[in-house]
Amino acid sequence: MEPIVLWQTMWSHNAFVPLYLYFGGLTAGLFIVAVLADLVGIKWKRFEMFSKVAAYSAIVMLGLAGFFITVHLGKPERGMAFPIFFTNYGSWMTRGAWIVGASGVMLGLYDALWYFSARAQIRRVVGVIGIPFLAMLAVYTGLLLSAAGLVPLWSQKFLPLLFLNSGITTGLAAAGFIFILAWRFLGARDEDPQLIVRWVSLAVVVFILLELFELYNFMAYLEASGGRTPTGLFVAPKGGALAYQYVTDFDFCRRFDCPESHKLAPWLFWWGVIGVGLTIPLVLTLVEFFVRPWERVVATTKFALILIGGVVLRFVIVWGGDLSAPLVFPPSKWPIPPLAGG
Secondary structure (H helix, E strand, O other): OOOEOOEOOOOOOOOHHHHHHHHHHHHHHHHHHHHHHHHHOOOOOHHHHHHHHHHHHHHHHHHHHHHHHHHHHOOHHHHHHHHHHOOOOOOHHHHHHHHHHHHHHHHHHHHHHHHOOOOHHHHHHHHHHHHHHHHHHHHHHHHHHHOOOOOOOOOOOOHHHHHHHHHHHHHHHHHHHHHHHHHHHOOOOOHHHHHHHHHHHHHHHHHHHHHHHHHHHHHHHHHHOHHHOOOOOOOOOOOHHHHHHHHHOOOHHHHHOOOHHHHHHHHHHHHHHHHHHHHHHHHHHHHHHHOHHHHHHHHHHHHHHHHHHHHHHHHHHHHHHHEOOOEOOOOOOOOOOOOOOO
8 A cells, every 4th residue: 555655845945954053063063073182181191272163163164153043033033032931841842942041051151261271170170060951952953853743764762872973973073174184273282283183083982983873863764663653652752664765765655745945865965974974984094094194184175075965964954844744544345236136
């Protein structure tokens, strides 16, 4: 029995929401990386400069996230007044507004302590306190989508953790990328930058492997269980198998007449997310450790690819919201009159 696939074109015409989710997760990742590097700096002082670069970069990314969500809303006052005048605290839009506000305060305070050269112990305490707030900023981006319920690809079980992991992965990449480009202006010695970048590269490998594992489980879950879940069970609405095919099958759009923009989904997923964002950076990490004269160029390229893959992941997931839970009708059984004399 062939399902009726319900398409809309609301999300595929929108670049602001995926960019907001991306820069929000990137902000969280940069802050967490900054604080952890700051703590490592207790023993190895050279990591303090890396922490400072990540912390300052995070405030810029938060500003970009705010810009894109403001453009999406149309009026800045809507976003600013949202947590005050909307009392539906069961909504992740309302909760998210408070989370973004609290994260901005913690990030601003942490950066101010860096800027005014406050005591390192105070700065680190503020950073550790801020980690749960900023981690929730990345998690909330997944919860915001999954609260829709009727979108097979927006899984409440997988998206929050996937977006948190992706935020940390891109945060490491962004901090490493900016640090390599800016280290000559930071007063670092020649041997310092590459040593730090090697440790960052090793951390990136760990989080890339985790992200690949999460994506594998996510896709396997959609393929195996989503298709048999009755409509009404919104944790995995019926249509999970179709969502899996939409993301991974190059032939899907020919069979179900996708909107034009959705025909890129498998290309973006396999080549953009899995290829450019995750697999190639893993290979480049091996190259980075064996091609010493060019290791800085290889690392810069690798970090840039990871950032591109993180953006593409958000576009694939958000635009996939145009695939709603399908309708499945049983074949009609009209009464057949008995044959004459039967």
